[in-house]
Amino acid sequence: MLGFLIRRFAAGLATLFVIAVLSFCFTRLAPGSPFSSERQLHPEIIKAYEEYYGLDKPIYVQFWRALRGYLHLDFGPSTMYRGRSVNEYIEPGFAKSIRLGLLGAAFAFLIGLPLGVFASAHQNKALDHAAMSVATLGICVPNFVLGPLLVLLFGLTLKWLPTGLWPEDGSLKELSKLILPMITLAMVHIAYISRLGRAGMLDVMNKDYIRTARAKGLSERTVYLKHGLKNGITPVVSYAGPMVALVLTGSIVVEKVFAIPGLGQHFINGALNRDANMIMGCVLVYSSLVIALNFLVDVAYGFLDPRVRVS
Amino acid sequence: MRAVWSFLFLAPLLASCGSKTEPTSAAKPVKAVLSTFLKQEPIPDRIAYARQLLAEAGYPGGKGLPKLEVLYNTDEGHKKIAAAIQQMWNKNLGVDVELRNSEWKVYLDDLSKLRYQVGRRGWIGDYRDPYTFIELMKSDSGNNNTGWSDPDFDRLALESGAEADPARRYEILRQAEAILLCDLPVLPLYYYVSQAAWTDKVKGVYQNIMDYHPLNEAYVEGSDTIVINNGTEIQALDPALARGVPEHRVLNAVYEGLTRSDPRTYDPLPGVAETWDISKDGKTYTFHLRECAWSDGKKVTAHDFVFAWRRILNPAFPSDYAHMLHVVKGAEPYNSKKTSDPLTVAVEAKDDRTFVVELEHPVPYFPELVTHYAFHPLRKDVLEKHGDAWTRTENIVTNGPFKVKEWRPNEHVLLEKNDGYWGSAKTKTRYVKFLPIDNRLTAWNLYLTGKCDWVTTLPVEKMEEIIKRPDYHGATYLGIYYWSFNCTNGPLKDRRVRKALTLALDRDIIVKRIALQGQVPAYGFVPPMFDAYKSPRFDVKD
Numbered sequence: 136m137l138g139f140l141i142r143r144f145a146a147g148l149a150t151l152f153v154i155a156v157l158s159f160c161f162t163r164l165a166p167g168s169p170f171s172s173e174r175q176l177h178p179e180i181i182k183a184y185e186e187y188y189g190l191d192k193p194i195y196v197q198f199w200r201a202l203r204g205y206l207h208l209d210f211g212p213s214t215m216y217r218g219r220s221v222n223e224y225i226e227p228g229f230a231k232s233i234r235l236g237l238l239g240a241a242f243a244f245l246i247g248l249p250l251g252v253f254a255s256a257h258q259n260k261a262l263d264h265a266a267m268s269v270a271t272l273g274i275c276v277p278n279f280v281l282g283p284l285l286v287l288l289f290g291l292t293l294k295w296l297p298t299g300l301w302p303e304d305g306s307l308k309e310l311s312k313l314i315l316p317m318i319t320l321a322m323v324h325i326a327y328i329s330r331l332g333r334a335g336m337l338d339v340m341n342k343d344y345i346r347t348a349r350a351k352g353l354s355e356r357t358v359y360l361k362h363g364l365k366n367g368i369t370p371v372v373s374y375a376g377p378m379v380a381l382v383l384t385g386s387i388v389v390e391k392v393f394a395i396p397g398l399g400q401h402f403i404n405g406a407l408n409r410d411a412n413m414i415m416g417c418v419l420v421y422s423s424l425v426i427a428l429n430f431l432v433d434v435a436y437g438f439l440d441p442r443v444r445v446s
Numbered sequence: 447m448r449a450v451w452s453f454l455f456l457a458p459l460l461a462s463c464g465s466k467t468e469p470t471s472a473a474k475p476v477k478a479v480l481s482t483f484l485k486q487e488p489i490p491d492r493i494a495y496a497r498q499l500l501a502e503a504g505y506p507g508g509k510g511l512p513k514l515e516v517l518y519n520t521d522e523g524h525k526k527i528a529a530a531i532q533q534m535w536n537k538n539l540g541v542d543v544e545l546r547n548s549e550w551k552v553y554l555d556d557l558s559k560l561r562y563q564v565g566r567r568g569w570i571g572d573y574r575d576p577y578t579f580i581e582l583m584k585s586d587s588g589n590n591n592t593g594w595s596d597p598d599f600d601r602l603a604l605e606s607g608a609e610a611d612p613a614r615r616y617e618i619l620r621q622a623e624a625i626l627l628c629d630l631p632v633l634p635l636y637y638y639v640s641q642a643a644w645t646d647k648v649k650g651v652y653q654n655i656m657d658y659h660p661l662n663e664a665y666v667e668g669s670d671t672i673v674i675n676n677g678t679e680i681q682a683l684d685p686a687l688a689r690g691v692p693e694h695r696v697l698n699a700v701y702e703g704l705t706r707s708d709p710r711t712y713d714p715l716p717g718v719a720e721t722w723d724i725s726k727d728g729k730t731y732t733f734h735l736r737e738c739a740w741s742d743g744k745k746v747t748a749h750d751f752v753f754a755w756r757r758i759l760n761p762a763f764p765s766d767y768a769h770m771l772h773v774v775k776g777a778e779p780y781n782s783k784k785t786s787d788p789l790t791v792a793v794e795a796k797d798d799r800t801f802v803v804e805l806e807h808p809v810p811y812f813p814e815l816v817t818h819y820a821f822h823p824l825r826k827d828v829l830e831k832h833g834d835a836w837t838r839t840e841n842i843v844t845n846g847p848f849k850v851k852e853w854r855p856n857e858h859v860l861l862e863k864n865d866g867y868w869g870s871a872k873t874k875t876r877y878v879k880f881l882p883i884d885n886r887l888t889a890w891n892l893y894l895t896g897k898c899d900w901v902t903t904l905p906v907e908k909m910e911e912i913i914k915r916p917d918y919h920g921a922t923y924l925g926i927y928y929w930s931f932n933c934t935n936g937p938l939k940d941r942r943v944r945k946a947l948t949l950a951l952d953r954d955i956i957v958k959r960i961a962l963q964g965q966v967p968a969y970g971f972v973p974p975m976f977d978a979y980k981s982p983r984f985d986v987k988d
Binding site for chain 2: 401
């Protein structure tokens, strides 16, 4: 088991290194300069900037310097926010993205799972069709459409909920700012989870041991929730790992629509302004997150299923 | 002098105006331009004349003219204008046009390296003087981006600096503009309007042609906070590192220069300087500082200005706006490493409350220029104590009507009234909160739901609806929206082709049906916003 873990961990680190090298090269290859603007700077000033940021050095020297920084979780100075470090932006941004992401993931489970179980219990009846139509719609409507639609309906027309910004404190009024972004973020996953849950339940409910349970004279509710559910939701559980990663990294659009000061905004602005350090910081944080989550899923599988450890 | 004559009368024989080398004297060409170009009435049928010019250039009905490529940065608004240009050139001149859009940084790269034929441009004046537009097209200007240069134009631009008489100075600038409009490396379309929306509860805010609103007296009725969407996260709180309008809003609220702007007229009012004397030759300014304090209680002195001005000019310290100080004697040589001695910059603290500046040449707009944050004072001891971290909320010391209370990256910048500010009796709001929302629709939604009192950028897709609202505030703005020609190769080297293309656009349609915000059609380059300055027009016969 330990060997398996070490192998997985090493593979994760190697992947991260490859990502770092490739992204670093791409940021240097991208056309346009971080110092160009509609008011062009004097070449001397651009030179001074390049010296300041070490951009005048050969690329391998730059990479080596950057890499040493990454090992200390230091992403260097930002070219976009002068006189400030990338860390000062990434840290608070990441903290917010994570909170919103986890909220979205929790909401997706809370709604998606009961919806799926409920639909399977009413297989091929009107309620099932209704639930699954909603789910299909959730998969089809992208979040950059769903977000503005929710804003239009609940924010501007009904005036029930705030249309954006991050809560200033922990009061309910402030926290309600997170409701619409949370729903927007969770919608597509609600859809997947409910469909997976429904399929899983239907599969399990035809198994022999369920028939046995029913034959024992247990109530339908007990059969469903006690015997069926445990095995029926396995597909949902295996979807959870990638989903959490998707939710945590997939909030870029949602952050834009709802003006949430998360990591995604820094990623976009960094790319648009050719802020290489900002881009690298975001790429490395995002990819570490995905790799770490995958590692955890692998570990969990390794415990659950011995066959995985060997392969 | 033959040069200017030649492109007035012999222009059809010349491929380009950029090839003149003969040394010229001042008086005569100027007269020539005035008598033939400046005094003519506009052509009644611009399009017919455009066709004629194109035919003279050897492309009758557009025949033989290779397909033109029009470059713009990706944006719905620019796209619509580009499409209109494409259609009008095709319909009026028979010219084939292809549109190309690029992402912002790629577009900037293409413009500066002249990898384009016709490109989208715009320019906002730095100060209220025609020179801010003339300077742009000098051959050594980094923002010219057309490959066009004209020795007479450069010479006039230079001469205008030495001229102490305001009327004569305007006349020289007008002649320079006439040369530009005769040669047309640029295609003027319209003069900008500024746009913003604020609720009827916002008081003490006025429109002016710089679209700049000092917050000294601004407040929201029934609230201690005014919430402004600033359009983007500010890049720096260090006046020497900042650039752009959003930074301007914040910096001018937390710092105060020698002068400050009148919220209604934008005219310079006494700031830290209570009064100032100007020497007879217009080159030496003596500012008499008032008794006023920094946010930590220490006195603001003339030394703080000397320190800040020399710092921004330090060539080792890359600053976007250092060039604004080049009017100060000795500033340019020091800033561009011709000398390494900061003491050669002619700024001096005669005593704690007397600040003397010597200028290279008379600058009539100098009192207005020093409202800009590039000229703000800084505290040497604070910068030395905290190093790079001096702009952190806990370290920063400022001298304006507000102080920095909190800066949460991408969330907000919160300012609080500075009770120690000399004019604080007039400051009516306790807090100013700047939001950094760049998605205009999101910002607009927050405005509609009362989360924001004032939005400085508006969503293009809602403009038609917004301009009808009573809380929409549009005003003429010191800026021009133009497109530029790459004058270095192909048929666009020929000024007749450029003139034909410039004439063949119906600016009224573009303004009324496409741009939609009450912009003013442009037939000149310097916006018609200076009383004594009458812009020449390009739509006259050669």
